[in-house]
Every structure is written in C-alpha cells, then in structure tokens.
Amino acid sequence: MRNKILLMICLLMIISLTPDITPKYYGFSDQVIQQGATGEDVIELQARLQYLGFYNGKIDGVFGWGTYWALRNFQYEFGLEIDGLGGQTTKQKLVAASNYDKGFVHEQIEKGNKFTHYGGKDLNQQKKESPPPTQDKDTQNNETNNQQTAPEKKQSEEQNTEDKKNQDPNQTAVNMPEGFSQNDLTLMANAVHGEARGESYEGKVAVAAVILNRVESATFPNTVSGVIFEPRAFTAVADGQIWLTPDESAKRAVLDAVNGWDPTGEAIYYFNPNTATSGWIWSRPQIKQIGKHVFCM
Amino acid sequence: MFRWISIILLSVGILAVAFWGYEEHQEKNAILIQAENNYQRSFHGLTYHVDLLHDKIGATLAMNSQQQLSPQLAEIWRLTSEAMNEVGQLPLALLPFNKTEEFLADMGDFSYQTAIRDLDSEPLSEKETKKLEKLYQSAGEIESELRKVQHLVLKDNLRWMDVQLAIANEDEQMDNTIIDGFKTVEKTVESFSEGSPHNSLTSISNNEDRYSFHNEPIIKKEEAEAISRNHFDINDSDEITLVTSGKGAQFPFYSASYHDEEKEGYLDISANGGHLLTLMINREIKEPKIGLNEAMNKASKYLENKKFPNMSVMESNQYDRIGVFHFVTQEDDKYIYPEAIQVKVALDNGEIIGVSAKDYYQNKKSRKEIKPAISLEEAQKKVNKNLDIKTNHLAIIDNQLGEEVFVYGFIGTLGDDTYKIFINAENGQEENVVKLKQSETKY
Numbered sequence: 235m236r237n238k239i240l241l242m243i244c245l246l247m248i249i250s251l252t253p254d255i256t257p258k259y260y261g262f263s264d265q266v267i268q269q270g271a272t273g274e275d276v277i278e279l280q281a282r283l284q285y286l287g288f289y290n291g292k293i294d295g296v297f298g299w300g301t302y303w304a305l306r307n308f309q310y311e312f313g314l315e316i317d318g319l320g321g322q323t324t325k326q327k328l329v330a331a332s333n334y335d336k337g338f339v340h341e342q343i344e345k346g347n348k349f350t351h352y353g354g355k356d357l358n359q360q361k362k363e364s365p366p367p368t369q370d371k372d373t374q375n376n377e378t379n380n381q382q383t384a385p386e387k388k389q390s391e392e393q394n395t396e397d398k399k400n401q402d403p404n405q406t407a408v409n410m411p412e413g414f415s416q417n418d419l420t421l422m423a424n425a426v427h428g429e430a431r432g433e434s435y436e437g438k439v440a441v442a443a444v445i446l447n448r449v450e451s452a453t454f455p456n457t458v459s460g461v462i463f464e465p466r467a468f469t470a471v472a473d474g475q476i477w478l479t480p481d482e483s484a485k486r487a488v489l490d491a492v493n494g495w496d497p498t499g500e501a502i503y504y505f506n507p508n509t510a511t512s513g514w515i516w517s518r519p520q521i522k523q524i525g526k527h528v529f530c531m
Numbered sequence: 532m533f534r535w536i537s538i539i540l541l542s543v544g545i546l547a548v549a550f551w552g553y554e555e556h557q558e559k560n561a562i563l564i565q566a567e568n569n570y571q572r573s574f575h576g577l578t579y580h581v582d583l584l585h586d587k588i589g590a591t592l593a594m595n596s597q598q599q600l601s602p603q604l605a606e607i608w609r610l611t612s613e614a615m616n617e618v619g620q621l622p623l624a625l626l627p628f629n630k631t632e633e634f635l636a637d638m639g640d641f642s643y644q645t646a647i648r649d650l651d652s653e654p655l656s657e658k659e660t661k662k663l664e665k666l667y668q669s670a671g672e673i674e675s676e677l678r679k680v681q682h683l684v685l686k687d688n689l690r691w692m693d694v695q696l697a698i699a700n701e702d703e704q705m706d707n708t709i710i711d712g713f714k715t716v717e718k719t720v721e722s723f724s725e726g727s728p729h730n731s732l733t734s735i736s737n738n739e740d741r742y743s744f745h746n747e748p749i750i751k752k753e754e755a756e757a758i759s760r761n762h763f764d765i766n767d768s769d770e771i772t773l774v775t776s777g778k779g780a781q782f783p784f785y786s787a788s789y790h791d792e793e794k795e796g797y798l799d800i801s802a803n804g805g806h807l808l809t810l811m812i813n814r815e816i817k818e819p820k821i822g823l824n825e826a827m828n829k830a831s832k833y834l835e836n837k838k839f840p841n842m843s844v845m846e847s848n849q850y851d852r853i854g855v856f857h858f859v860t861q862e863d864d865k866y867i868y869p870e871a872i873q874v875k876v877a878l879d880n881g882e883i884i885g886v887s888a889k890d891y892y893q894n895k896k897s898r899k900e901i902k903p904a905i906s907l908e909e910a911q912k913k914v915n916k917n918l919d920i921k922t923n924h925l926a927i928i929d930n931q932l933g934e935e936v937f938v939y940g941f942i943g944t945l946g947d948d949t950y951k952i953f954i955n956a957e958n959g960q961e962e963n964v965v966k967l968k969q970s971e972t973k974y
Contacts, residue, residue, distance in 0.1 A: 263822075264822075265821070265822025265823070265824060265825065266822060266824035266825070267822065267823075267824070268822075268823050268824040268827065268847060269847060270823055270846065270847035270848040270849055270854070271822065271823040271824075271847075271849050272849045272851075273819075273849075275822075290947075291947060294970065294972070296970035298970045299944075299948075299949035299967055300947060300949070303921065303944060303949070306921075319824065405973070406972060406973055407970040407971060407972050407973055408850075408970060408971060408973050409848040409849060409850055409970055409971075410968070410970065410971045411848075412968060415971060416971055416973075434788075434795065434797075435795060435797075435811070435813035436788065436795075436797040436811060436813075439811065452632070452633065452636030452637075452639075452640075453632035453633050453636060454619065454632075455615070455616065455619040460616075460619055464619050464620070465570075465620065465621065465622035465695075466622045466695070483813070486813075489850060490811065490875070490885065493855050493873055493875070493887075494871075494873045494887045494890070495809055495811060495873070495885060495887045496809065496887070496889065497786070497797060497799060497809055497811065499776060499779075499780045499781060499784065499799070500781065501779075518779065519777070519778055519779025520777035520778065520779045521776055521777050521779040521780045522774065522776050522777055522780065522786055523774075523777075524786075530777075530779050531779045
C-alpha cells in the first residue's frame, strides 16, 4: 500500500516535471479582452490579427489603439458586432480564421527580435535578429516554471532588474498614464522612497502627490525632474538618499498618484514637525498630518 | 637604528597623508566652486531676464499696432518662463519667495492668453491694460531690488553656498545679505499682489465653493465614522482612526484609516454631506484571476452602488495586477469629461482598491440643456482632412483656458497614431487635439 502511494507520488512528480512536449492547441483564456489589457491573451490577439493582415503594429502584448482598430476592422469584415472587445464569438471566429505560432512568437519576444506574424509567408523570413541582447534578457524561458520557483519574485514589479523580465517574459510594452514615461515614474519612486521610506502607504502616495501638485502649481518648475531637483526642495535629494533603490510600495504609490489619487488635499508643501529647521514652513496653512509629515498649502 | 627607521616611516606617512588631504581639499573646492557657479549663473540670468522683461512690458504698453503686440507678448511669455526656470534653480525653495514666482506666473498667463488671442478682433480691454500697467510697475520694482542684490553680490563676492548654509541653520541670526535682499524683493511684490487679486489660473486654491457639496450640512464625527466603515466594508468592532482636516484645507474633510494583518485602508470624506473623495486600499495583490473587462464591470457596479449615476468608462488600463478605470458622467448622448472618477480594481479577486472622486465633486453641477449649433457634418469638415475619422461623440470638456465648452469629439487615425479632436459644437473652433498614447516599450 505504502509502495503504491510512493509510486503515485513519484509518477505525479514526473508528470509535473515533464516539460510540455505535446503541441498546445492555442486558444484564448476565458476573459473578454478589452482595450488597456496586457498579457498573453493580447499577444495572441495581436498575432492572430496580424496573421490575417488587420494589424500592422508591433506584437507587444499591450492592447492599445492600434490593436483596437485592427480588431474592429476584423469584426467588420467578418460580420460581427463591432464593439472592439475580444468576446467569445470574436475569439472563436479569430481562432477559426487564423493560425498562431506561439512557439515562434514567444521565441522572438524573448530574444528581443523584431518580427512580424503575417499569414501565408514563411515565419523565418519575418524576423530580424537584434544585436546580442544586454545581459538581462532571456533569463527566463518558461512561465510556469517561474511561478513555482520564484513566487516571491513574481510580486515584485521592479522595472530595471531582472525580475521584470522574469515576471512577464512575453510582454514587451507597458501601459503608461498619459504624459508620463517609465523614467519619470522611476525618478519619482526614487524621490518618494528617499523622502518617505518609513511611512505608511498613504504617506508615500501623499509625497508623490505633492510632487505632482508642484508640477501643476504655477510657482514651481513645470516638470517632474525640475520639481525634484529644485535646490533645497527635498532633503532626500540634498543628502543623496534619492539614489537608494526604491521598494515596491514606493513604485505603486507613484503610480497611484499619477493616476489621480491625492490624499493630501492638494498640498504643495510638507514637513516633519520634529526636524523642520525653517520657521517659515510653520506659517503655511496646514491641511492634514499623515504619519510623520504635516501637509500644507 | 630602529628609532630612525620608524621616524622615517612615520614622516613619509605624514607626508603622504598631508598630500592626500590636500588633494581631497582641492577636489572638494573644485566641486564647491562648480556648484557655486551654477547658482551664480542662474541668479545673474534671472536679473538679466527680469531687466529684459521690464523693458518689453514697457514697450508693449506703448505699442499701438496689434500686429506688433502679439509677437511682443509671445516674447514676454518666453522671458517669464526663462526667469521662472532660473528661480527654480536657486536654493530658495524654503524661503518665502513664492510671491515673486507668482508674479512671474501671473505675467506668463497674461501674456500667453493675450498673445494667442486674435487681437485684431478682440483688442486689449481697459481692464487688461490696467493689469499690464500694474505688472509693469511690479516688474520695475523687482528689477531694481534684484539689481541691488546683484550689486552687493558682485561687490562683496558673496557666495550662494553660504545662503544654503544660512537657510539650513536658521537658528543663527540671519544677516545674510543675499537672503535679506530677497526678502526685500518679496516684500515689494507682496504689496503689489495685495492690490490685485490674481486670477484663478495662477493658484490651485481659491476654488472652494466650486465643490458641488459646499452648502450641504456638516456631518458629525460619528456619522463620518459610520460612513467610513461602510466604505471600508468593515464591522463596528474593527478599529479605525478618524481625524479632521486642518485649516489649510480647501474645504473641511475627515480622513479615516484602518489596518489589519492583510491590508491597510485610507479614505477622505467631505465634512459637508459626507461624500467619498478618495479611497485607497493597500495590500499584496496575487496572480491575476480576472480579466480587465470583468474588473471594469465590477467597477461600474461599485459606482452604481455608491450612488454615482450614469458613469461610463472612458479609458481602461491594466498595470500588471491592477486595472485602473477612468469614468466620466454620461448625460444623454454627452460625455461630461470634467466630472471624472478613477477606480482601481485588484485583478486577483476583483476587489475595489481605490477611488478618486475629487474632480467629480469639483466639477459636478446641473448644466443647461444644450443642443449643438452646428451639425456633425459641419464639425467634421473642420477636422484635418488627413485624419481618418473612426468614431464621434458629443462632450463637454475644459478648454485650454479652463472654461467648459460644448464640443464634438472625434477619434481618428493618422498613420499609426490615434488622435482625439475636439471641435466646438457652437462655433466650429478646433478646441483641442490630443494624441492618444497608451503603451511604452519596456526597457
């Protein structure tokens, strides 16, 4: 009996360890794919639309406007309801009408090659090898593998480190709020981390919001970098703490602030009442205190 | 023998250390001078531009022909932006120097608004000329004060690095010439700005009674707590902290927060009427289980339940494990862009983890029923011919002067890019053209 159980366990382990050799029958997951989505379903959608010649953009895994119009054209040509959504009927039609070479697409994406996925043409002629990738590319070859070995890492959204590549091996672009670049967000995350490391999540969003309120304000520089590097504006800049590596919550806080969250009530100054050196700052009308920081107009 | 060796070794050591120390000192000085020079350049640039600004405003006042006026105002606008840039580079952020900055901002807004206007059909009004005169006078005073400081700086070789230090330890007597000089400048402008209330564009405050709830009754602390619990979706037994806003707030509000093992929540509700302004839930978000579409439906449901009527999605974005949705009010066939709410949904279980409704209340009001004065076809003719128009809708937007206008919105493509174009539905003017950008290559 015990042997049997052991055997079962061994078998199970072998099965779970065996790499996927059976060819996959590709198909979307159940979700209705809509504009703004990211991930594998979007890659498949873009590749299939490109196969049929509707989509000429890059297969990057982000459902942007280009994908949206391509999908609508497809829906129009195939007599479907034109809603720009990847619903069940649309997906079925798409799968029936096109081929999707997942292996090829993923390989190209991982290698960072330029490629297209048009139907009726040899795929191998549709790729352009990119120069040898910088060391952090292609560390990861299998998503499921990654899930088991590094669940911790999955949580991190580090942009510059390898984690990012691990986490989303098959998406080469990201959504960005209007008017901001990834670099702006990284710079802000640096500032927030330096200024509000020990603070609660709200305290971090608040500091990021103050930076943005200053950008909006007439009396401060009009760019994120201008505000952050304004002399004597932030102590973290003056003492170099801005160059510490920001943690995850600083990044999320910045994203929230950029997307419109402002827990400060539109404050443009804040200070730590225990360490504030300038008497003037006390004369500003105060709005509220979050953690150690008092936010004011 | 041993003594000699150690003496020699020690003296060599001392010499080496002295040399090293000297090198370090030189290096430090070089860097200090570099920093100092940057400050000096900004300061002298500032005085130069204020000089120029003063002259140009004076010339504008004397001008009569409208053809000359526009370029002149554009030039003033450029100069103010340069001057502002330089002020931003001086180590004065914690000094009360914002009045001067506000003057520059004022000047910039004024010159921009008048420069882009068709001055032939709408020349400078009496009021605007008055304002320009005031600005001229003020620029003159700032100019002379700055020159005084500049003179002292040059005469006594004053260094900005000392200002840095002086500001840093304010306990000491502040007899720094530069700081005193700037305080005088500030006072001068202050006396000016009291006389002329600057327009609402220059400062982000001053819009208190624009909030739709400003004449609703103030709720009690207990009520606020109950409302907060309801928004957090927690029991009476869970502990929450509730504080009221300080006097600097644009309007009174309550801030509530709570913590448990898994998550922390924060929210603000208005004291008038107890409306939800912002909500943030912070927790670890697991592997996405639901798609963006499902999340959107949850967000819509949520807004419905929270009594935000007729909200429709303008934009949806997935950021890794969260979905962010931008809702605006839809009134019949019109989208009211200023009445906007952001909702954030966790894609692991569909929980609502963020709401931001401040814009909504700031712009919420009952609007008059309006019908477009020009037809869709007429409006469409005003759009660039090269644009392939895909969809259209009616909308109310804030134009570049911050006024609400009634427009046709067109979404179309030009090459690989998608644009949104707003044509005024009353006079056919092109109000705004926005390039819609959504994704960025991952680096």
